Amino acid sequence: MIELDGVRKDYSTDVAIGPVNLQIPAGGITALVGPNGAGKSTLLTMIGRLMGADAGTIEIAGHDVTRTPSKDLARIVSILRQENHFVTRLTVRQLVGFGRFPYSKGRITRADEAIVTEAIEFFGLSDLQHRYLDQLSGGQRQRAYVAMVLCQQTDYVLLDEPLNNLDMLHSVQMMQHLRRAADELGRTIVIVLHDINFAAQYADRICAVKDGKVVEFGTPEEIVVDEVLTRVFDTPVTCIDSPHGPLAVYYRPVAAELESEPAG
Template identity: 60%
Template sequence: MIRAENVSKAYGDTLVVDGVSLELPAGGITSIIGPNGAGKSTFLSMVSRLLKMSAGSVTVDGMDVTKTPSDELARRLSILRQDNHIAARLTVRDLVAFGRFPHSKGRNTKADKKIIDQSIDYLNLSDLSNRFLDELSGGQRQRAFVAMVLCQDTDYVLLDEPLNNLDMKHAMSMMKILRRAADELGKTVVLVLHDINFASWYSDYIVAMRDGRICHKGRVKEIMNQSVLAEIYDMDITVHEIGGRRVSLFYE
């Protein structure tokens, strides 16, 4: 379990995340939603220790993220940031292999290479494994980065806006892969998402943030409610049930 207690982040006099206390359950997919500027990505960055907290604490299965050695934490928790710019010219296989660094320190064994191959195959990238990243489409590159994160073979996988720059077809494909990773590989997947319908369709839990605070949290059906969504986004929203799942439509 990931536990945050009174986590805050301030830039000067501006409080971006304001005293967030939250338990993210082990297993399944948890999506963090909310309007722009709600503090979603900032909170996720603090959970993964990419960003220093102004106050509060975060533990992962009881390990304090600020005190746990980096290599030990990296074997339990991995994160894909929103911006993934790599200056070096790498192939897909080179990139995915970086995921083994916390385990092998760059000296990959046969077991490491097997996991690299499995991760490439899991993201349907086998035919592209020797292609350079700059030769791929945006969707293919995003899959390569997700393969790298899965190759790290951690219990917790954190993804900040993994659907960025993906069209509807590729976004759906990505969410299906992440759903499989949670169900088949036993990963705990935590996502920051803007599309609440993807969150509704593929998640087990939803956490909603607004103005740097948690405003709602719970199972999908508890959040995909007209009055709850209207409070989160400050606009009128209708919710419809399709195939046992709830989807939303915005209107003025």
């Protein structure tokens, strides 16, 4: 379980995130959704201890993130930040290999190599593995970063908008892969998703964040509802049933059309 208790980040006198009290159960996929600037990335980076909180406590599987040594935490939780443009003169394979660092300490074993190869193959990066990151498209680079994070093989995986720059095929493949990691490997995945419908389709729970607060937490059936999404996103949202579960339609003209359709 990930537990936040009274967590706050005070960026300035006008911008404060929290206080947030939140319990994310172990296992499955929890999607963080909400408008731009709501505080999703702030919460995720604090959980991943890339940024300290100004108040409150955060525990992951009973480990207080501010008190657990980095080397231990690196085997418990991995995180993909929203912005990852810090290194470019690395090849895809070198980058993905960094995911093994908490285990290899820089001396990659054959077992590590096999895990790296598997991730590279899975994400369709085999032909690109010796290219430098700045020689890739945005979507290819994004896949390389996610491959690195999953190579870390931690029980808790935090991903901030991993579908950025991905086309339909790669978005679906990514979500299916995460679904399998949760179902078959028992990983706990917390993922910031921009597209509410990916959350509706693949997440077990949706946590809606708005104005620095958690405003909703529930199953897709509970959250993907006209009233809730319209309120969270400040734009008219119409939710429809599909054979795969609820879908949100928020492209205004379509939503308006659906509303005006005669019943039956």
